Amino acid sequence: MGEKIIELKNLSKSYPMGVAALKALNNVTLSFAAGEFAGLIGPSGSGKTTLLNIIGSLDLPTSGSAKVLGQKIEKLSPKQAAALRNFAIGFIFQTFNLLPVYTVYENIEFPLLLQPQLKPARRQAMVRQALEWVGLADRAGSRPKQLSGGQCQRVAIARAIVKNPRLVLADEPTANLDAQNSASIMEIMKKLNKELNTTFIFSTHDEKVIKHLRRKIRLADGRVASDESIPRCRC
Amino acid sequence: MPLLKLALRNLFGAGLRTGLNVFVLSVSFVIIIGCQGLYKGMSEQMLRAVTASYYGGGQYWHTGYDPFDTLTLDDAHGRLPDALQEMAGAGLAVPALKRQATLYTQNRVINITLNGIKTDQTIIDIPTVKLRGGGRAIPAIIGDAMAKSAGLKKGGTAVLRWRDARGTYDADEIEIVETLNTNVNAIDQGQVWIPLDRLQKMTNLHGEATLVITAVDSARPRLDPSAEKDWQFKDQYFLTADERSMMTAQYIEGGVLYAVFLFLAMLGIFDTQILAIYHRIKEMGTMLALGITKANLIWIFTLEGTLYAVLAAVLAFIYGTPLLIWFARVGFALGDSYAQLGLTLGSVLYPIYTPSIVLGTAAFIIALTALISYLPCRRIAKLTPTDALRGKIV
Numbered sequence: 001m002g003e004k005i006i007e008l009k010n011l012s013k014s015y016p017m018g019v020a021a022l023k024a025l026n027n028v029t030l031s032f033a034a035g036e037f038a039g040l041i042g043p044s045g046s047g048k049t050t051l052l053n054i055i056g057s058l059d060l061p062t063s064g065s066a067k068v069l070g071q072k073i074e075k076l077s078p079k080q081a082a083a084l085r086n087f088a089i090g091f092i093f094q095t096f097n098l099l100p101v102y103t104v105y106e107n108i109e110f111p112l113l114l115q116p117q118l119k120p121a122r123r124q125a126m127v128r129q130a131l132e133w134v135g136l137a138d139r140a141g142s143r144p145k146q147l148s149g150g151q152c153q154r155v156a157i158a159r160a161i162v163k164n165p166r167l168v169l170a171d172e173p174t175a176n177l178d179a180q181n182s183a184s185i186m187e188i189m190k191k192l193n194k195e196l197n198t199t200f201i202f203s204t205h206d207e208k209v210i211k212h213l214r215r216k217i218r219l220a221d222g223r224v225a226s227d228e229s230i231p232r233c234r235c
Numbered sequence: 236m237p238l239l240k241l242a243l244r245n246l247f248g249a250g251l252r253t254g255l256n257v258f259v260l261s262v263s264f265v266i267i268i269g270c271q272g273l274y275k276g277m278s279e280q281m282l283r284a285v286t287a288s289y290y291g292g293g294q295y296w297h298t299g300y301d302p303f304d305t306l307t308l309d310d311a312h313g314r315l316p317d318a319l320q321e322m323a324g325a326g327l328a329v330p331a332l333k334r335q336a337t338l339y340t341q342n343r344v345i346n347i348t349l350n351g352i353k354t355d356q357t358i359i360d361i362p363t364v365k366l367r368g369g370g371r372a373i374p375a376i377i378g379d380a381m382a383k384s385a386g387l388k389k390g391g392t393a394v395l396r397w398r399d400a401r402g403t404y405d406a407d408e409i410e411i412v413e414t415l416n417t418n419v420n421a422i423d424q425g426q427v428w429i430p431l432d433r434l435q436k437m438t439n440l441h442g443e444a445t446l447v448i449t450a451v452d453s454a455r456p457r458l459d460p461s462a463e464k465d466w467q468f469k470d471q472y473f474l475t476a477d478e479r480s481m482m483t484a485q486y487i488e489g490g491v492l493y494a495v496f497l498f499l500a501m502l503g504i505f506d507t508q509i510l511a512i513y514h515r516i517k518e519m520g521t522m523l524a525l526g527i528t529k530a531n532l533i534w535i536f537t538l539e540g541t542l543y544a545v546l547a548a549v550l551a552f553i554y555g556t557p558l559l560i561w562f563a564r565v566g567f568a569l570g571d572s573y574a575q576l577g578l579t580l581g582s583v584l585y586p587i588y589t590p591s592i593v594l595g596t597a598a599f600i601i602a603l604t605a606l607i608s609y610l611p612c613r614r615i616a617k618l619t620p621t622d623a624l625r626g627k628i629v
Contacts, residue, residue, distance in 0.1 A: 053261060054287045058620040079528050086526020097624070099522040113237055143248075159525070163495025 002034035005166060005199060006055055011064035013050050013222075024050040026222040027064070032201060035165065037193045038215035039202040046105040048203035049171055055201065056169045057081040057087050069166060074076070090160030090198075094150040094172035097143040098159075106130070107139040108158045110127045130162035134188055150181030154188065161192055167199045168192075174206050182208040238531060241540035253543070259499070260547035260600075266553035267496050268596050272559065272586035273567060278482045279587055282475055288360045288419040291329075292451040294521030295319060295466045300333070300445050304613075307349070308335050309398065312443045319447050323361040327453040329356035330444035332434050338409075338427065340393035343384035350399060351434025351444075358450045361422060365413040368431045372410035373433060378423025389414050395427070398483040407437075497600070498536050501559045505607050518616055520623025533612045540608020544601040559588055 006230070013025040025047045032038060040048040053059035054066050057073050058081075066073040070090050076084065085091075090111075098107050108130050112123045131137045134154040144152055149231060153173060160168050174182035193200050202209055210216060218225040246253050249260055273468070286292075299311035315323065322328040332351040335345060366374045377628060382388055389411055396406040409429070417423050435441050449455075457469060520530055566583035598614045615623070 053621050056524070058624070082523070082526050082528045084526075085524060091522075091524045093521070093624070097517065097524075099518055099521065101245055101250075103248075106248075108245055110241075110522075112243060112530075114526050116237075 001198075004031050004035075005034050005069050006030070006032040006201075007065075007067040008051075008055075009065045009067075010049070011054065011061050013047070013054065013059070013064055014062045024222050025061070026053075028219075028222070028224055030217065030224060032199060033192065034199055035199050036215055037190065037196045037213060039210060039213040040202060040217050040219055041210060041213075042066065042219035042225075043205055043206060046219040048205075048219055050222075051219070052169050052171055052201065052203045052220035055167075056091060057084050086111060087163065088166050090165040090168040092153070092156050092160050092168065092173045094175045096149075096156045096176075098145070098152055100144055100156055102143070102148070102214065103140065104136060104142050104144075104155050107144070108162050109156055111159060111163050126162055126164075127229055130158040133192065134158045134214070147180075149177050150184060153177060153181070153185050157185065157188055157192075161196070161198060164196065165198065167201070170200060170202045170204075172204055172205070172206070173202065174209050179208060182206070186212045238534050238538060242535050242542055245535065245539045246542050256543050257546045257550055259606075260543060261550040261555070262596065263496050263557065264547055264551035264600060267600070268494060268551075268555065268588065268593055269498065269559060269586065270493060271592045271596055272563070272588040273584060274482075275565075275589060275592060276584055276586040277477075280584060281478050284417075285419050285421065285478055286451065286471060287477060288417055289421045290471055291358050291446070291448040292453050293449050293455075293468060293470045294474060295328075295447040295449070295468050297445050297466060298465050305346075305348070308333055308445075311445050312440055313465050314442050315444055315447065316458055316466060318456035318458050318462065319466065322449065322453070322456055323353075323447065326357065326450075327356045328447050329353050329450045330431065330447045331441060332431060332438070332440060333382075334397055334434065334438055336395055336397040336427070338395055340387060340391075343385065344384055345425075347425050349395070349434060350422075350426055350428045351431035352428055353431045358448055359422075360417075361415065361428060361440055362413055363430075366428070370410065371611075372408040373429050374412045375409040376413045376415060376428040377411055378415040378417050378419075378426065380420070380423045381426060382411070384424070387411050390489075398439060401436065405437065405628065408620040445494075447619055460624060477593065497603070501603060501607055505611075514613075516618070516623055517626045519618070520620055520626070523620040523623055524620075529615065532615055533609070535614070536612040537605060537609040540612075541601060541605040543608075544604035548597045548601065559586070560568050562586055562589060596601075 008028055008030045011025055011028040011030075012023065013020040014020075014023050020231070028047075028051065034119055040051055042048050050059065054061050054073060055068055057068065060074055069084065071084055073081070091097075098125045099110065102110065107125055108127045109123060112118055112126060118126075128137070131140055134157055136151060136158065139147065139151065144155070147155065153176075155223060156173075159169075168189075173189075174185060177185060185208060187201055192198055203214065204210060213230075215227070217227045297311045299307060299313075301307060301311070312332060314426045319328060319330070323330055329352060334349045334351075336347050336349040338347050352366075355539075356363055356364045359377060363376070364375060364519065368374070373395065375395075377385070377387060387393060392408050394406055394412075396404060398404055409427070415423065422428070431444075433503045448484045457467060460555050490592065496585070519532060519536075523529070527535075563586050566585040569584050
């Protein structure tokens with residue numbers, strides 16, 4: 001088991017709904033170690049995406065604390081949260097969220113451009129390597145609309161891992177993909193997890209993803225219903 | 236952070252959308268600068284015309300002279316001081332005597348101002364040389380508009396009635412020896428020009444004048460204190476006050492047109508930026524998720540909008556420069572309507588484009604574009620990244 005990179009304690013999140021409040025997360029306590037390949041599993045409305053957003057410093061908890069990579073999310077300023085996302089966390093979205101006017105290369109380069117200390121040559125090398133990882137080196141000049149769904153998601157993966165983040169958060173990454181593309185995407189992520197020791201946390205209810213997870217955390221009504229781990233294969 | 240690089244990527248990546256916005260904005264650039272040039276040309280042409288035709292380099296007015304008070308006109312005359320006489324003798328000034336008179340023509344009675352002017356003068360653009368000689372009738376020159384309203388033409392005659400210095404009425408026949416093709420109202424409507432010596436004789440005002448028109452760029456003579464009390468110098472700025480205020484009124488009217496063009500120009504950018512908020516909100520949410528700060532996000536989109544204007548200025552420069560140069564040479568044909576409005580313009584209006592018009596308009600449009608790009612972008616700052624990712628507008 002690696003070092004704990006995420007510690008969530010009594011985490012709750014409510015959204016105002018008229019006079020009442022909708023409790024998306026209710027007293028969640030969890031921790032994740034470096035190198036995990038874990039998934040938040042549950043039906044729609046169970047709080048998966050909310051939890052992922054808080055871990056990713058995109059949202060703040062209503063109560064409780066979330067410590068991610070040594071930083072308390074609820075204490076971060078917007079600028080510090082942006083820096084955390086830029087340097088240490090990669091995001092993969094259900095709808096790919098590629099920047100439509102950018103080429104594949106430019107989409108992958110975008111997070112690196114936010115890191116001014118990177119020299120252009122180093123940046124270029126990192127983008128090329130990310131393209132190699134996802135097998136899209138020959139599509140660097142294409143625009144998202146010229147790619148298939150599977151290719152788009154591979155670009156999104158490359159964009160998430162190009163900066164060598166310690167943590168990648170994937171929100172329903174296969175929801176818009178067919179079985180073949182889903183399997184391919186999962187294989188790429190498993191390979192990156194193994195080779196780079198990047199921590200992957202998924203939010204999913206897709207069996208095609210669930211079967212690849214080594215840790216399955218089931219959420220129901222904003223609570224942790226079960227937390228089951230499969231030991232890493234040493235083969 | 237290379238914000239400019241990202242803004243340029245957004246701009247050029249948008250392809251056709253950018254092309255159309257830049258083109259529309261560049262057309263507006265050219266039209267706005269073209270219109271500004273027309274007004275500048277109109278203003279210059281008007282001032283040049285009134286200066287050449289009547290105001291010269293400025294005028295010395297007898298202290299009793301008030302161009303807006305016809306009742307005191309007959310009292311506004313005096314002997315020229317020595318300095319002004321010397322100036323007139325040297326051909327650097329021309330005296331003019333103005334009297335109230337009545338013209339009887341075509342069964343009409345028309346109140347006019349009778350202007351006596353030296354026939355050998357070359358200071359103003361009235362062909363006074365034509366007033367020399369003639370038969371028994373008093374030779375007179377009138378403007379086209381005056382000829383039209385009085386029903387007179389070259390060679391025509393009319394009866395003129397005036398009062399001499401003592402108030403005695405007298406009358407004689409005048410013959411129109413020339414009609415002036417002029418747009419300067421001050422020498423046309425209600426004005427009859429006759430030889431100065433003849434008018435002085437008719438009114439018993441020998442050696443006297445109402446005003447003295449000086450040549451453009453002539454040095455002002457030093458008048459002795461008593462002469463300075465009776466003769467006051469009115470410079471071009473004072474004399475052209477009416478024309479300038481008329482131009483200001485026209486400029487304000489033109490301002491509406493200017494605003495319409497500017498509005499159209501801004502619409503493209505504003506549309507792009509506003510639509511960016513609604514259509515590109517997920518894009519912005521993605522950028523926030525990837526670690527961009529809100530301040531930098533606002534900068535990128537503001538820069539993107541501003542770059543539209545910069546590119547439009549470059550495009551406008553490329554095709555607008557030859558177009559506007561050609562327009563400045565060929566000019567803009569004016570109909571009769573402008574003359575009827577009382578504007579002193581020729582039949583063709585030549586636009587004038589000064590660096591201040593071109594650079595000022597460009598700077599103004601670019602600054603305005605930056606502002607209208609910034610304002611909608613500010614709304615982004617109110618979004619949380621999760622709202623932006625969901626495409627939810629605040």
